[in-house]
Amino acid sequence: MALQSRGAPSAAAAEPDEVTLREFTASDAEAFMSWASDPRVARFQRRDAFTHVDQARRYITDHVLPHPWYRAICLVGSDGVVGRPWVGPRRRLEAVADVENPASQRVLEKAGFVRDSVLRKYIMLKGRPRDMVMFSIVVHTDRRRQQNEPRGVRRQALIY
Amino acid sequence: MAEVTLRRFELSDVDAMMAWASDPQVAAFCRWDPYESTEPLLAFIRDAVLPHPWFRAICLAGDGEDGRPVGAISVTPTGDPCRAELGYVLARAHWGKGVATDAVKRTVATVFGEVQGLERVEALVDVDNPASQRVAEKAGFRREGVLRRHYWHKGRARDMVMYSFISSDPLPE
Numbered sequence: 001m002a003l004q005s006r007g008a009p010s011a012a013a014a015e016p017d018e019v020t021l022r023e024f025t026a027s028d029a030e031a032f033m034s035w036a037s038d039p040r041v042a043r044f045q046r047r048d049a050f051t052h053v054d055q056a057r058r059y060i061t062d063h064v065l066p067h068p069w070y071r072a073i074c075l076v077g078s079d080g081v082v083g084r085p086w087v088g089p090r091r092r093l094e095a096v097a098d099v100e101n102p103a104s105q106r107v108l109e110k111a112g113f114v115r116d117s118v119l120r121k122y123i124m125l126k127g128r129p130r131d132m133v134m135f136s137i138v139v140h141t142d143r144r145r146q147q148n149e150p151r152g153v154r155r156q157a158l159i160y
Numbered sequence: 161m162a163e164v165t166l167r168r169f170e171l172s173d174v175d176a177m178m179a180w181a182s183d184p185q186v187a188a189f190c191r192w193d194p195y196e197s198t199e200p201l202l203a204f205i206r207d208a209v210l211p212h213p214w215f216r217a218i219c220l221a222g223d224g225e226d227g228r229p230v231g232a233i234s235v236t237p238t239g240d241p242c243r244a245e246l247g248y249v250l251a252r253a254h255w256g257k258g259v260a261t262d263a264v265k266r267t268v269a270t271v272f273g274e275v276q277g278l279e280r281v282e283a284l285v286d287v288d289n290p291a292s293q294r295v296a297e298k299a300g301f302r303r304e305g306v307l308r309r310h311y312w313h314k315g316r317a318r319d320m321v322m323y324s325f326i327s328s329d330p331l332p333e
Contacts (some may be wrong), residue, residue: 117305
């Protein structure tokens with residue numbers, strides 16, 4: 001899971017505002033642009049920065065709203081959305097972060113993800129294969145399920 | 161030792177393929193259950209193997225071998241054009257002789273030149289399958305780590321060892 005937000009506090013900042021998550025709506029397109037149009041945010045993402053709010057509207061309609069789990073990050077007391085994580089359900093959450101993106105790696109570590117390994121030339125980003133650090137959180141580690149589970153789908157929360 | 165060669169499969173290979181596809185010991189770490197008849201196996205060759213971008217029969221020639229397939233090796237695209245996943249399976253009669261290792265070496269020696277944009281071939285091997293781990297290691301793959309509960313296999317979540325071979329890695333002797 002890669003959180004990209006222009007307003008990320010520095011290491012020496014005061015206590016962060018309270019963060020809440022909610023589902024996106026089509027009317028969040030303008031707020032979406034606040035990070036999606038920022039090249040510094042898009043640097044470690046597969047896509048280039050958006051240049052027009054219509055791109056954000058289309059992205060919300062085509063990708064975000066149908067997604068099984070995709071949430072808006074909101075700061076309590078502020079008037080809108082500042083970012084978004086997205087994950088899918090299952091017993092292992094994994095996330096990859098570019099080896100040259102230590103800020104994103106710290107987000108994952110502070111959220112309790114465990115660093116698995118460095119995967120060489122794992123993902124193509126803007127035309128170049130990138131080494132990625134793989135992180136994971138494993139749930140129900142000590143429980144063996146008795147009933148037949150459907151064929152597991154491992155969800156990879158990519159920088160997309 | 162008989163020489164290992166790789167070639168494309170044909171429908172007529174179904175009987176040779178049954179030798180490993182019906183073997184529960186071979187199927188133990190594979191995604192599929194052992195086949196009980198050739199009809200579904202023929203459908204698998206027709207629908208999955210023949211259209212596959214890179215799927216080869218492992219054949220042995222010389223030294224008393226008749227050249228028929230004794231296993232299969234494949235390099236399957238993922239969601240990323242730079243990365244593909246290696247899979248290999250071998251009939252039990254030929255385990256322990258370096259056949260799979262040789263087939264993997266031949267694969268990494270040619271596949272990067274044959275698949276445009278490919279930079280990384282990865283292999284995920286069950287932590288409880290040391291023989292297959294040794295195949296990857298002897299073929300020059302680098303062990304990158306263990307991905308915990310990475311793969312849901314036949315009713316259980318499995319830890320998998322991740323191996324990779326990058327296009328610039330040195331080919332093993």
